[in-house]
Amino acid sequence: GAPSGEEGGAALMVKEGVMDNPKIDAIFGIHINAQTEIGKIKYKSGSFMAAADWFTIKVKGKQTHGSQPWLGVDPIAVASQIITGLQMIVSRQSELTKAPVVITVGKINGGVRENIIPEEMTMAGTIRTLDDQMQKDVHERIKTTAQKIAESMGATAEVSIETKTLVTYNTPELVKQMLPSLEKAIGKENVYETEWTTGAEDFSYYRLKAPAFFFNVGGMPRGKNVKDAAPHHTPDFYIDDSRLDVGIKAFCNIVFDYQPTAKTARISNDKIPMEILSEQVSVENYFPAQFFDVPFQPFGFESAFAF
Amino acid sequence: GAPSGEEGGAALMVKEGVMDNPKIDAIFGIHINAQTEIGKIKYKSGSFMAAADWFTIKVKGKQTHGSQPWLGVDPIAVASQIITGLQMIVSRQSELTKAPVVITVGKINGGVRENIIPEEMTMAGTIRTLDDQMQKDVHERIKTTAQKIAESMGATAEVSIETKTLVTYNTPELVKQMLPSLEKAIGKENVYETEWTTGAEDFSYYRLKAPAFFFNVGGMPRGKNVKDAAPHHTPDFYIDDSRLDVGIKAFCNIVFDYQPTAKTARISNDKIPMEILSEQVSVENYFPAQFFDVPFQPFGFESAFAF
Numbered sequence: 277g278a279p280s281g282e283e284g285g286a287a288l289m290v291k292e293g294v295m296d297n298p299k300i301d302a303i304f305g306i307h308i309n310a311q312t313e314i315g316k317i318k319y320k321s322g323s324f325m326a327a328a329d330w331f332t333i334k335v336k337g338k339q340t341h342g343s344q345p346w347l348g349v350d351p352i353a354v355a356s357q358i359i360t361g362l363q364m365i366v367s368r369q370s371e372l373t374k375a376p377v378v379i380t381v382g383k384i385n386g387g388v389r390e391n392i393i394p395e396e397m398t399m400a401g402t403i404r405t406l407d408d409q410m411q412k413d414v415h416e417r418i419k420t421t422a423q424k425i426a427e428s429m430g431a432t433a434e435v436s437i438e439t440k441t442l443v444t445y446n447t448p449e450l451v452k453q454m455l456p457s458l459e460k461a462i463g464k465e466n467v468y469e470t471e472w473t474t475g476a477e478d479f480s481y482y483r484l485k486a487p488a489f490f491f492n493v494g495g496m497p498r499g500k501n502v503k504d505a506a507p508h509h510t511p512d513f514y515i516d517d518s519r520l521d522v523g524i525k526a527f528c529n530i531v532f533d534y535q536p537t538a539k540t541a542r543i544s545n546d547k548i549p550m551e552i553l554s555e556q557v558s559v560e561n562y563f564p565a566q567f568f569d570v571p572f573q574p575f576g577f578e579s580a581f582a583f
Numbered sequence: 584g585a586p587s588g589e590e591g592g593a594a595l596m597v598k599e600g601v602m603d604n605p606k607i608d609a610i611f612g613i614h615i616n617a618q619t620e621i622g623k624i625k626y627k628s629g630s631f632m633a634a635a636d637w638f639t640i641k642v643k644g645k646q647t648h649g650s651q652p653w654l655g656v657d658p659i660a661v662a663s664q665i666i667t668g669l670q671m672i673v674s675r676q677s678e679l680t681k682a683p684v685v686i687t688v689g690k691i692n693g694g695v696r697e698n699i700i701p702e703e704m705t706m707a708g709t710i711r712t713l714d715d716q717m718q719k720d721v722h723e724r725i726k727t728t729a730q731k732i733a734e735s736m737g738a739t740a741e742v743s744i745e746t747k748t749l750v751t752y753n754t755p756e757l758v759k760q761m762l763p764s765l766e767k768a769i770g771k772e773n774v775y776e777t778e779w780t781t782g783a784e785d786f787s788y789y790r791l792k793a794p795a796f797f798f799n800v801g802g803m804p805r806g807k808n809v810k811d812a813a814p815h816h817t818p819d820f821y822i823d824d825s826r827l828d829v830g831i832k833a834f835c836n837i838v839f840d841y842q843p844t845a846k847t848a849r850i851s852n853d854k855i856p857m858e859i860l861s862e863q864v865s866v867e868n869y870f871p872a873q874f875f876d877v878p879f880q881p882f883g884f885e886s887a888f889a890f
Contacts, residue, residue: 402697
């Protein structure tokens with residue numbers, strides 16, 4: 277991923293044609309994981325990791341003295357109702373049996389002094405969805421919630437949403453096809469399917485162009501409780517990297533086992549709802565991708581930025 | 584009033600004995616007013632201007648990644664419910680037929696990044712009450728509201744409240760006694776009683792020690808609509824000072840008419856509930872007040888600080 281206002285990571289690489297020249301038939305990704313026991317491989321068919329969006333909501337009221345609120349419009353009081361309203365998108369409006377949804381306001385700022393009602397205030401946060409259509413739906417509901425609650429008190433709300441990653445979707449047919457290769461690497465008993473995660477991965481952009489399979493290899497010391505293992509991007513994050521051979525073996529097996537002539541996986545990718553995707557990524561081949569010389573290329577990117 | 588963390592204004596002067604040495608029998612205050620038509624005097628018997636308190640609420644949650652709110656406690660979501668709860672102290676818990684109440688959160692700050700739920704957040708605001716007992720009651724309800732809502736989600740809330748001014752209370756018997764002196768100055772038809780105001784005045788501290796009467800003299804150009812006249816402490820504030828003689832005449836009449844031997848007013852002051860007041864002002868006579876040499880002293884302070 278790239279910092280706000282810049283392009284980068286998988287989204288830019290796809291835009292620049294990395295999947296098209298040469299044409300990629302299927303794409304695989306691996307990521308070491310601090311909450312997967314060392315010597316094990318963790319995966320999930322279908323939606324695995326969340327789409328991450330960042331949003332900003334600017335509430336505009338009307339400045340006045342704090343002692344006479346009726347002479348203005350209080351954007352902080354409006355914002356408090358919007359924050360509560362956003363949680364009701366999750367709890368009252370999202371079909372949680374289909375996939376989880378998370379909406380977090382991570383920062384909020386408004387006002388300069390105890391006795392002045394400010395003209396405006398700003399909040400910003402992140403959205404996690406695990407289904408393309410729910411992602412699109414939540415975006416609309418956030419706009420409606422913020423704008424209508426603001427209007428109810430005579431304020432206005434400007435909502436902007438920036439998509440950081442798509443849903444990291446593992447094409448079920450490709451997962452089914454390649455699972456034996458992973459099991460060969462570490463033993464069938466050490467490869468297990470997991471729940472979805474609300475973490476995000478810009479590997480998700482590659483599946484715009486080809487069937488994809490992204491999985492985790494264990495880096496948590498054996499016997500440690502998963503709940504006690506600090507997640508990635510936290511101060512206590514710890515990786516035991518003594519079994520990197522598991523990932524190497526898994527990827528070698530994939531390379532040798534994958535049949536580029538098998539069309540099953542490529543066709544199945546068409547089942548992913550593509551509406552959002554086509555809006556977000558315009559596939560312009562600005563620069564010819566000259567750095568691939570084989571039609572199949574295993575990837576193992578670690579994003580430099582946390583979503 | 585004094586800046587936060589410093590003492591000053593009427594509260595400090597009372598503390599230093601200005602009302603005691605010499606003993607003040609009654610105290611009068613006048614303030615030019617941008618929303619009172621020039622050539623008129625505006626007053627209110629009983630509670631006239633509000634008590635102003637400033638409060639700070641610090642909500643402590645538990646930091647976590649924005650994608651996994653269940654691993655932490657979200658202080659911003661808690662704060663949004665507290666802000667809504669504070670408004671319900673006004674609309675659901677205050678006896679508004681007795682006197683108005685205003686609670687304003689004027690500034691709010693928390694978090695640094697879209698995808699991190701912060702450890703804590705802070706909000707600050709002001710309280711306006713026009714009855715000593717309601718002031719005390721609202722303080723308790725703010726603490727209860729913030730703490731219990733925080734506890735409901737596993738967070739904690741620290742509430743601190745700083746009293747800036749008391750209710751500016753005009754002793755009814757003193758008002759009744761001295762009204763003819765004001766009417767002599769400008770004509771009976773130009774002296775009128777008004778509603779209470781949520782503005783605040785540290786003149787309020789003098790009534791801890793003697794019957795008091797604080798009133799406004801007009802500074803708004805004749806014929807201008809009150810609603811169009813910008814209040815004090817706003818950028819468009821405008822005073823027409825061409826009739827300062829009204830105030831001078833009113834005060835001269837008070838000085839010549841007031842009978843210091845009349846005990847009615849002093850006795851009536853005892854009817855003000857003094858519970859809060861005695862908590863807030865310890866009347867220690869640190870320094871002998873040497874700057875008064877008559878038992879009656881008309882005051883006309885303009886506070887240098889806006890509450």
